[in-house]
Amino acid sequence: MTNTSHTPGATSLLLADSLDMTAAAPLKAQLLAARGTPLSLDAASVRRLGGQCLQVLLAARTTWQADGVEWRIAQASEEFADAARLMGCPDLVSDALTPSDFAPL
Amino acid sequence: MDPLAAIRDTFFQECEEQLAELESGLLAMEAGDTDSETINAVFRAVHSIKGGAGAFSLDALVRFAHVFETALDEMRSGRLAPSQDALKVMLRASDVLADHVRAARDDGAVDEAHTAALAEELKALGPDGGADADEGSEDDWGDFEFKPMSVDAPDEPAPMVGGGWRVAFKPRADLYAKANETALLLRELGRLGAIEVECDASALPSLADIDPEAAYLAWTVTLTSDADETSVREVFEFVDGDCELEITGLQTDVGGGAGPDAGDAPEQVPGGDLDISALLARAQAAADSRPSSPAEAIPEPVPAEPVAAAPAIASAPVATATAAEPASPDGQGQPRKSEAGATIRVDLERVDRLIDLVGELVINQAMLSQRVMEAGFARASGVAMGLDELEQLTREIQDSVMAIRAQPVKSVFQRMPRLVREVGAMTGKPVRLVTEGEGTEVDKTVIERLADPLTHMIRNAIDHGLESPEKRAAAGKAAEGVVRLSAAHRSGRIVIEVADDGGGINRERVKSIAVERGLIAADAPLSDEEIDNLIFMPGFSTASEVSDISGRGVGMDVVKRSIQALGGRIAISSRPGKGSTFTMSLPLTLAVLDGMVVSVAGQTLVAPITAIVESLQPKASDVHSLGGHSRVIMIRDTYIPLIDVGMALNYRATPMDATQGVALLIEGEGGARAALLVDAIQGQRQVVIKSLEANYRQVPGVAAATILGDGRVALILDIDTIVAVSRGADSVRAEKRLAAAG
Numbered sequence: 001m002t003n004t005s006h007t008p009g010a011t012s013l014l015l016a017d018s019l020d021m022t023a024a025a026p027l028k029a030q031l032l033a034a035r036g037t038p039l040s041l042d043a044a045s046v047r048r049l050g051g052q053c054l055q056v057l058l059a060a061r062t063t064w065q066a067d068g069v070e071w072r073i074a075q076a077s078e079e080f081a082d083a084a085r086l087m088g089c090p091d092l093v094s095d096a097l098t099p100s101d102f103a104p105l
Numbered sequence: 106m107d108p109l110a111a112i113r114d115t116f117f118q119e120c121e122e123q124l125a126e127l128e129s130g131l132l133a134m135e136a137g138d139t140d141s142e143t144i145n146a147v148f149r150a151v152h153s154i155k156g157g158a159g160a161f162s163l164d165a166l167v168r169f170a171h172v173f174e175t176a177l178d179e180m181r182s183g184r185l186a187p188s189q190d191a192l193k194v195m196l197r198a199s200d201v202l203a204d205h206v207r208a209a210r211d212d213g214a215v216d217e218a219h220t221a222a223l224a225e226e227l228k229a230l231g232p233d234g235g236a237d238a239d240e241g242s243e244d245d246w247g248d249f250e251f252k253p254m255s256v257d258a259p260d261e262p263a264p265m266v267g268g269g270w271r272v273a274f275k276p277r278a279d280l281y282a283k284a285n286e287t288a289l290l291l292r293e294l295g296r297l298g299a300i301e302v303e304c305d306a307s308a309l310p311s312l313a314d315i316d317p318e319a320a321y322l323a324w325t326v327t328l329t330s331d332a333d334e335t336s337v338r339e340v341f342e343f344v345d346g347d348c349e350l351e352i353t354g355l356q357t358d359v360g361g362g363a364g365p366d367a368g369d370a371p372e373q374v375p376g377g378d379l380d381i382s383a384l385l386a387r388a389q390a391a392a393d394s395r396p397s398s399p400a401e402a403i404p405e406p407v408p409a410e411p412v413a414a415a416p417a418i419a420s421a422p423v424a425t426a427t428a429a430e431p432a433s434p435d436g437q438g439q440p441r442k443s444e445a446g447a448t449i450r451v452d453l454e455r456v457d458r459l460i461d462l463v464g465e466l467v468i469n470q471a472m473l474s475q476r477v478m479e480a481g482f483a484r485a486s487g488v489a490m491g492l493d494e495l496e497q498l499t500r501e502i503q504d505s506v507m508a509i510r511a512q513p514v515k516s517v518f519q520r521m522p523r524l525v526r527e528v529g530a531m532t533g534k535p536v537r538l539v540t541e542g543e544g545t546e547v548d549k550t551v552i553e554r555l556a557d558p559l560t561h562m563i564r565n566a567i568d569h570g571l572e573s574p575e576k577r578a579a580a581g582k583a584a585e586g587v588v589r590l591s592a593a594h595r596s597g598r599i600v601i602e603v604a605d606d607g608g609g610i611n612r613e614r615v616k617s618i619a620v621e622r623g624l625i626a627a628d629a630p631l632s633d634e635e636i637d638n639l640i641f642m643p644g645f646s647t648a649s650e651v652s653d654i655s656g657r658g659v660g661m662d663v664v665k666r667s668i669q670a671l672g673g674r675i676a677i678s679s680r681p682g683k684g685s686t687f688t689m690s691l692p693l694t695l696a697v698l699d700g701m702v703v704s705v706a707g708q709t710l711v712a713p714i715t716a717i718v719e720s721l722q723p724k725a726s727d728v729h730s731l732g733g734h735s736r737v738i739m740i741r742d743t744y745i746p747l748i749d750v751g752m753a754l755n756y757r758a759t760p761m762d763a764t765q766g767v768a769l770l771i772e773g774e775g776g777a778r779a780a781l782l783v784d785a786i787q788g789q790r791q792v793v794i795k796s797l798e799a800n801y802r803q804v805p806g807v808a809a810a811t812i813l814g815d816g817r818v819a820l821i822l823d824i825d826t827i828v829a830v831s832r833g834a835d836s837v838r839a840e841k842r843l844a845a846a847g
Binding site: 018020024025031035052059063066086087 | 276
């Protein structure tokens, strides 16, 4: 897999710590601004993921896939991964690196 | 401050407001206003507290609020009549709720036995309350901290006997708006047993069309657990009404197949069994038919149609519903919040700083005026006129800024009903509190310092003022005592009265106690008013035993001192058998004062204008000496003590010639009049109060200081103290004379 940050024109977004209701609108704006470019999201510092931000992320993924542009969550915190799994969207973080990936063997 | 702590703070601030709403609503209902609006407001207050508390996992608070809310719901739906008895229970419940809120805020403890008892009473109010209370009491209330349902579920695999539940759950936007979260609910469900969660994103519009604060997702949860339906419903009890919820039992043939395709799920969300990848595949397929041109798409909103069509394929009914929702076509991600409320919260510190600065501005403006005058500009010159306008403007700014900090006394008054209930219960005296003029506004700094004296005075009024029900009956009064708390604006001050309809002050007893304590001589001739005022003397307490309620080592002298520290006065009037009234008169603000600038023995002093009735030039024929330095002046056929301010403040040792000065007729506490003799009046102006206590120390006869236009410090007179001290000095001298004579 290519590292999107090396792809010309690619965007990396660092997601806010708390993706609650108030974060949904800014998140949408951030994502829309990146539309059309390969997107790599960093959810490593997310402590909280609410239903509305999940909606925005899912909608973004659909949009990116429809555009035929790469979209991925490159890194995710345990909290983010947990919440995504809990809310029935495990595939959202299936290719993200989570802290447990770095656990000593 | 970390964001969560800030939200928590806001939550507790809002709780205080809700509690106030709750109490005033309940009191209104008690007074006979059982309008459905009032009941709804009361219900909403408890509901909001519960909802917020749930978000912060304040379990004990949530539990109690829930019981309370249930009882209120009964009342709201008309199944429970708003009888006086029921309302009394609810009022006490509101007190307990307040305790819980404060305990949660300060990490304190609550009286659990009391809570449990009241919860029982609330439950007993319900239609089937008795039975419910009997069986549920121990489990629900014996161990308040824990939710019974979450005790053992999470750790061990759920037994397979009972099968499980299929929960179809679709939040509405309100659910999120009330700070509830899907993830938390699902996690709670997870505590009941193993869950499989499927997310239905079929109703999700494209990114450009999504309303970030709407709710599009739905979930289907297959819960494998032997928990009963009630436990499952309990998970969603706080979001009841804010989501579509469908709970159906699974067949007992437990296994993987029990889940999504259980055929009996009524009103199942169409497409609920689609998984995300299938959905994405469809969306992809739909999108492929559309020319994708990312470069163009960036600056402009994408036409809604193509992508929105994708979910439509997946599930027609839901997608239709979505289409009906207003999309935000601007795509700029602006939160579509409703208009901001009419109020904002501002840190008090910022307001205080602003007030300080405006105070400096006023001083600076006064200095500038003075310089301009000194520079010899004519009064009619452009500069002087401009300065006049500036002065006008400065004053307006000052008034407006002060108005920001002004608050209705309601915030203090509303703490009192509870106090009255508690003290009434402790003393066994039925009491009714009547409040008037809660809307009267006064500076916040004054309000904050009102609570303690008021609390004490109301305690006193009930404990000492009101008679026991038997005595009241004997005196032909209603068993229920009345304590009246009122506030009003009167000539630039706020006047607060605490009145009771009790037996009035027992003057003989007061006098004998004062003699016993050595506060007065046994044969001191005292007027009724003077006897009443003895209770304000330090070291005086009428309760022969220190009672739980009033006797906290704090007497009325402390009340008087705290009122005086506020620049206020307190007076008492009492009629035997009819009751007593304490009247406090306080300045509206502690920041500015309208003052009469006078000169005394070469010093510039400021006398608060509110105390001055009139000023006059004494005539030699009107001034009479009483021996020593005491003098009286005759004003309209009445002799009034004439106090030489220069002497009172020790600026000079010998009295000045009264005819060379100006007398200010002032009215002190209790309507007592005196005339202050000063050398000359310089003028009248608004001065900014600078605390002497905070910057130096308390000086008898001086209330505070201010900075004048020429930069010099002028002292502000504490008129009551000056009058009291001169009187005291006079009576001491008089007593000495009497003693010498006798």
